[in-house]
Amino acid sequence: MKQTRRQEQRFTGHPVSPGIGIGPLHEAAEPELVVATKKLDPAEIAPELARLDDAVARSRHQLQKLKNRLAALPEDSQAEIAPLMDVYLHMLGPSRLLRGIKARVQEALLCAEAAVQAETEAQAEAIMAQTGQERAGRLRRADEVRELGRRLLRNLTRQPFRSFAGLAQGSILAASDLRPSDAALIQPARFAGIVTEEGGVEGHTAVMLRALGLPAVLGAEGVLDAVAPGTMTIIDGDTGEIVLSPSKASLEAARRKLSAQTRARRALAKLQRLPAMTKDGTAVELQANLELPFELAMIAESGAHGIGLLRSEFMFMNRDTAPDEDTQTRIYQDIVEAMDGDPVTIRVLDWGSDKEVEALSRYLPETPEANPALGLRGIRLLLRHPALLETQLAAILRAGAHGPVRILLPMVSVAAEVQATREILQRVWRRLKRRKTIALPESLPPLGIMVETPAAALASPVLAQHADFFSIGTNDLTMYTLAADRSLPADVKLYDPLEPAVLRLIHLTASFAAGAGIPVSLCGELAARPHVAPLLLGLGIRQLSMHGNAVPRVKRAIRATSLSLCERLAGDALAAPSAEAVRAILASAEP
Numbered sequence: 001m002k003q004t005r006r007q008e009q010r011f012t013g014h015p016v017s018p019g020i021g022i023g024p025l026h027e028a029a030e031p032e033l034v035v036a037t038k039k040l041d042p043a044e045i046a047p048e049l050a051r052l053d054d055a056v057a058r059s060r061h062q063l064q065k066l067k068n069r070l071a072a073l074p075e076d077s078q079a080e081i082a083p084l085m086d087v088y089l090h091m092l093g094p095s096r097l098l099r100g101i102k103a104r105v106q107e108a109l110l111c112a113e114a115a116v117q118a119e120t121e122a123q124a125e126a127i128m129a130q131t132g133q134e135r136a137g138r139l140r141r142a143d144e145v146r147e148l149g150r151r152l153l154r155n156l157t158r159q160p161f162r163s164f165a166g167l168a169q170g171s172i173l174a175a176s177d178l179r180p181s182d183a184a185l186i187q188p189a190r191f192a193g194i195v196t197e198e199g200g201v202e203g204h205t206a207v208m209l210r211a212l213g214l215p216a217v218l219g220a221e222g223v224l225d226a227v228a229p230g231t232m233t234i235i236d237g238d239t240g241e242i243v244l245s246p247s248k249a250s251l252e253a254a255r256r257k258l259s260a261q262t263r264a265r266r267a268l269a270k271l272q273r274l275p276a277m278t279k280d281g282t283a284v285e286l287q288a289n290l291e292l293p294f295e296l297a298m299i300a301e302s303g304a305h306g307i308g309l310l311r312s313e314f315m316f317m318n319r320d321t322a323p324d325e326d327t328q329t330r331i332y333q334d335i336v337e338a339m340d341g342d343p344v345t346i347r348v349l350d351w352g353s354d355k356e357v358e359a360l361s362r363y364l365p366e367t368p369e370a371n372p373a374l375g376l377r378g379i380r381l382l383l384r385h386p387a388l389l390e391t392q393l394a395a396i397l398r399a400g401a402h403g404p405v406r407i408l409l410p411m412v413s414v415a416a417e418v419q420a421t422r423e424i425l426q427r428v429w430r431r432l433k434r435r436k437t438i439a440l441p442e443s444l445p446p447l448g449i450m451v452e453t454p455a456a457a458l459a460s461p462v463l464a465q466h467a468d469f470f471s472i473g474t475n476d477l478t479m480y481t482l483a484a485d486r487s488l489p490a491d492v493k494l495y496d497p498l499e500p501a502v503l504r505l506i507h508l509t510a511s512f513a514a515g516a517g518i519p520v521s522l523c524g525e526l527a528a529r530p531h532v533a534p535l536l537l538g539l540g541i542r543q544l545s546m547h548g549n550a551v552p553r554v555k556r557a558i559r560a561t562s563l564s565l566c567e568r569l570a571g572d573a574l575a576a577p578s579a580e581a582v583r584a585i586l587a588s589a590e591p
């Protein structure tokens, strides 16, 4: 950053996250990375490889932690960023990159730092030299390799990463470039907005910033050179405009825009007290998904009636051993009490496949599965480790003495899994009853299942005889129905929950649940899209669970529609030839 200029100066960048930010601009610079290199003696090879292994382990741990932090973001943002973290984690496994680095230590006698620098640069250049893929894609992959190299170097040299801790509350945070892993560390309440010199609308960082709800303008070239620390700045995340040292008139105009936005947000907040009901009187229940307990405050303000999906995975993260029954009970009890009589649906640990839980890794099969997504995960894995399941069920039952709870099983594909779990649940119930001092609910809480495999949807008439409720998980249901992973490159366009095949399974499940008289809700990412809500109502869904942030907008969409319109939409969508056609149908129905 250079000298102060009093004159108003304007810059433009990419508007990536809407809203006005006004505040002093401060740069969060990345500390320079100083790397000393040297040639090794052959005797130094083994200790050098051990040092490298240590840096790899640290890097893995940091990335895993960042990935866990993502759980607090809306699901569409998680879907965007988590695969990136997986790419990094994969490169830190038995990858070509690590083999290359080790070979340079062993054969060229390079110290670990020099080997990392040489190998990451060589691989990044090889990627850029490839033909047959668009330049933007190659650039992104080369950047990923270089970024991982920088992380390894910081861990090898124990030099600090970028920190936002010292920046004043209410600042506009400026950086030459902001990586997604940096963005994951930002606490949105501390900043008025974000400006960078590099980066674009489609990048992972942009998605993160949108999810955090922070006004942001990226790719504003030259802005850092034009400004002294603390310069008053306005950023407009809708237009991409940046005003440094604004004139009185510019500042007033920005403040007016900011208050208009605040009023619009308040109007949305007022919806909190209004019912989620269509114009022709069909009531819909809106609930929240909870990934981390700190989201409770936001859920309380959202107008959600209860928690439709508590992903219990967070309790098992960032620790060396699984939490015991008392610890789990306390955590569930706090949440149940905070919900003050609204139901809390606790999903037992959904682990395995891409959902890694370090504390439980010793329970996983020794040889990696060829197709982890089709292997042991969710209830399949828990039933093979009943002690873990029993502890969790006992804790849920005990929390149930403090407010209504429901138990939800992930990844069910056959009725036997529900039967086996129910037997365990009854056994745990009897055991707890014998411990006379323990408070329990009056009766066993409802036991429900995630409908997230095509088998569960197709077998829903049978499963409805065993489960007390259904919760449709469209994230996995889409993946398993279309045999398409979320992390497929965007241009492949196979993973799409609006594909009519997926919609048919939702419709089928809702119809059979209604026939059997059991409640059905939908808790995948699809539930959080306001313009899709009428379609879901038309398919027979009357209960939706979503990230708390999304509740007001979904409620507004429900209040603006009528069931007759929803049913017409659903009829058209079910007969549509493609997700594209479904989108066109939804667009034509927008008010």
Ligand code: PEP
Residues within 6 Å of the ligand: 309, 311, 350, 452, 472, 473, 474, 475, 476, 477, 523, 524, 525
């Ligand atoms: C789903 O699959 O839709 C779901 C809600 O579960 P998760 O995203 O936790 O796998």
Ligand code: MG
Residues within 6 Å of the ligand: 452, 473, 475, 476
């Ligand atoms: Mg799922």
